[in-house]
Amino acid sequence: MRMVPNDLLNQYDLIVKRSQYSRSNFLLDTNKGKYILRKVNIQTEQILFMYDAINHLRKNGFMEVEVIYLTKKNLPYATSKGQIYIMQSYTTSNDVEFKDTTDIKGIIRLLANFHTCGLNFDATERSEKIIHIKDVYVYFQKRIRDTNTLKKKVLPLSKKTEFEHLFLKDYTTYLTLQHLALECIDKESIDNLIKYAQTNKSLAHNDYNYHSVTKIGDNIYLSNLEKCSYNMQILDLCSILMKVMQKNNWDTDLLVTLIKEYEDIRTLSPEEKSILKAMMIFPEKFASICNKYLQCKRRNNYSMFLVKWNNMIVYKEEQVLAAHFIKDNL
Template sequence: MVSDKELLIWDQYDINVIRTYKGRQSIICETDKGLRLVKELGFQSPKIEFQNRVKKLLEDSKFYHIDCFVPNLNEELITRDKDESLYVMKEWYDGREIDVRNKSEILLAVKLLAMIHCNMVNVECDVTQSHRFEDLNVEFEKHNKELKKIRNFVRDKNKKTDYEICFISVFEMFQEDTIAATKRLEKSNYAKLLEDAIQKKCVCHGDYNHHNILITKNGPFITNFDKCKIGVQVSDLYNFMRKILEKNNWDINLGKEMIDTYHEIKNLNSDELENLLIRFIYPEKFWKIANHYYNSNKAWTPVKNIEKLQMLAAQNKIKWEFLNTVFTDYI
């Protein structure tokens, strides 16, 4: 049963909706013009306009599809309902997420990333802070302070939970990694990488992971550009690789092939490779787990969070073996 609120939204588009069903925080619509996705916005129009300019750089590819915005009858990207809530409509394809254990699909995703990076340059926009990723030096400094704050909080507790005991036991190991990454970043040519990215208006997808790459009967489909911003594009490669490698126990051969596959399409210079290494050294997932604990109900921590922390600590040695092998020229 379609609600009156939904009907009001559909009426503002040149489509006939046949049926609808729920997607991830969205509504998928079967229409006379193909599948469409409707999503409520949590932000204002400047961000949508920027995303649309980025997507315009990618929409004519023969190798992949993207979730292009569909304008309403007034040729506007944003549609309002009777409550003044904001919505956008996007083109959509039925498909499945890539298989994180399937090497050919993983390498296809890396290839697609390199392709979109080649095209996501010189986007028309003002290079304001709202359209840029935070400086990695600032990000590391902020995370380091947060980790120390959490460590002090846990250390000063008289009665510690199992999670807190586990956290304290592994903190020093991960702190060594934060120090190593921060020092390497300070000595690296990151400032030049960032300056070049801003000057060339290079755009990062911002959330490139296996959830946002679908295999469809029409070919690969790349979605969710909601977090795209100007920045050092190797950050996308790092984010994708880290999540895949964690699920594949830091497979050295897979990691090498991922870097080689990207490099074949978009050249990775020595500064970019070092920056990729620095991002891997920094224990980002440890910070995420710790930060989630600190900002949640500390009196009760799910067992799975303890297991995540234990698994992360166990994998750290394997991760370093991976880094020492794959980045042998930079260690």
């Protein structure tokens, strides 16, 4: 059994009765309750930002996130042998089921509340003005160029890999979706939303998925805020809705229901709705595969791309139908 390093424990004001090592983390039963000491692979500046963010959220009424406990030196992190750890309270939890409508609605409501409480956030270690916020319009243009570049690269090849044959068979379908998504937004709208995020100091999770939520009893809690930053909050909603759609056969009735759940708590602006529409249409998984394949130096190492492609192509027809529904109805 792996023991907690003494130099790590000595940084906290508590007495450990029992400990358990699990997935690079230490579960601690102490004189002050149960805690988890998590090893994290992020810079200390980001931990300080995350600590401020959690305190801001809780101060504004968002209590569904665990606090980070300070060391004796009032730091939100501890170090041992070059590794960085943070300590939070620990409660046994369950995974959230992404095919259970009640759970999915709970996830969306949690996100809406998080966004509502995540405005006007002043971080002590970072200015909202120096943070890079992804320009979605420019991103779409780059990914469209990737698709065309890959087509030009693959077409002349006399011996094509299985992945390259599949790409040539179906790329036009996804390229059409890429252009359809680009039609839904314009550069000015994106610039306005970026400016809004900076002016209103809006906090985004940036990695909101099924690993970012846990269920304790009937309540859903937010976790894994390691990537949080100032950003356009609508990107969180787009990300989670895309994952839900992929797991639910692109059920557009469910999509409409979930957007309503979100807007019952936080109303989307017309510009946010345009981005939501565009990003739900844009074939992100396809774009990611193409981009990574272009960067791959060995064509014969294509098995990973083939698996991802086959997983994506399963719901191609449903995705295309959903894209046109989204374009016309959202």
